[in-house]
Amino acid sequence: MKIHPTAIVSPKAVLADDVEIGPGVIIGDEVTLGAGCVVQAHAIIEGKTTLGTGNLVGYGSIIGTEPQDFAFKKETVSEVRIGNGNTLREYVTIHRGTKEGSATEVGDGCYLMVGSHLGHNVRIANRVIIANACHLAGYVEVQEGAVLGGGTVFHQFMRVGRQAMVRGGTRFGKDIVPYAMADADNFLSGINVIGLRRSGMKAETRQEIRRAFKLLFRSGLNVSQAVEQAATMEWGPEATAFFDFVRESKRGICPANQRKGDRDEGGESID
Known part of the structure; x- marks a missing residue:
């Protein structure tokens, strides 16, 4: 185990033998880090937070802190649960659940880029890519293989379907159906043809x-x-x-706009 002398690591934390902890890191009492985890300089991990194996926590990231919810009570016991093989780049923030016994969850093989934020009780499935400065409000759900473009904001309780592709710099308050291309505020343009083919x-x-x-x-x-x-x-x-x-949608789904960009294998428009 490699722990920089300036790091503050609780003796109650559970760390695998090969974990690496960088300068100025703070690790709280209830943190568990699995084998092969690397926590870079000045990151903070606190609360009841569990990371599986092979995760990278980038410089200055903050995981497991209290949710930004005025109804949250200090005595609430909640969690952050992160799976295996995830990359959390610089300044990622992940807040823990807001209700007793609840959790904010990240699956396996996800890539969260610089400055992305997961609010309380967000659920991220496997192999999701979240680009720089994406902000996900409380209870947002992102299904497997979705890609969220940089600077995009997502309203609380909405869902992003599996293998959807979301354009950067947009905002959404309704559900984005699976396999779709979402390229304007609360609008779809067609199917994520290239992404489906690549998969x-x-x-x-x-x-x-x-x-x-x-x-x-x-x-x-x-x-x-x-x-x-x-x-x-x-x-x-x-x-x-x-x-x-x-x-199953509760917020309603984003409609498709009238663009002709979605085409079949022979180049014919689906319209």
Whole structure:
């Protein structure tokens, strides 16, 4: 174990034998760091915070502090839980849950860039990329493989679907459906075709997602009507997950704008 002499590490913290702790770091009583974790200079990890294996906590990052919630009570026991193989770059902030027994969660293999913020009770699934200065308010959920562009802000309780791509410098208060491109405030432009292809998704599955997207946004039906019609049709697991996401939405979903940018494998517009 490598602990810089200027670091302040609680003797109650649980650290794996090969953890590296840089200058000026502060590690609190209830912190657990798994094998291969590196905490760079002047980072602070406190509260009931658990990091799995192989995580990097960047310079000046602050994890596990109290939530920015006026209803929060000092005696509340809550957590931050971070999985394995994540990179948290400089000045990332992650607040712990605001309710008794709740947690803010990050999965495995995520990359949080400089200055990104996760508010209380945010849930980040596996292999999510969050670019510089993204701000996620309380209870935001980001599903597996989504990419959030820099400087984007997300309203509390909203969701970002799996493998969605969100343009930087935008803001969202409604749910972004899976597999979508979101490139304007609360609007979608089409399907994340390149991202789906790069992920290894088969062409027939991509085509089915296109059909689902057209039914939801281009058929002239409202959302409830489209979901009802989808329930009468047969879909593979990815498209089924697409409609399940829509059906479970509490904040409503972002509509698709009228751009013609989404095209099928042959270059034809889905419109």
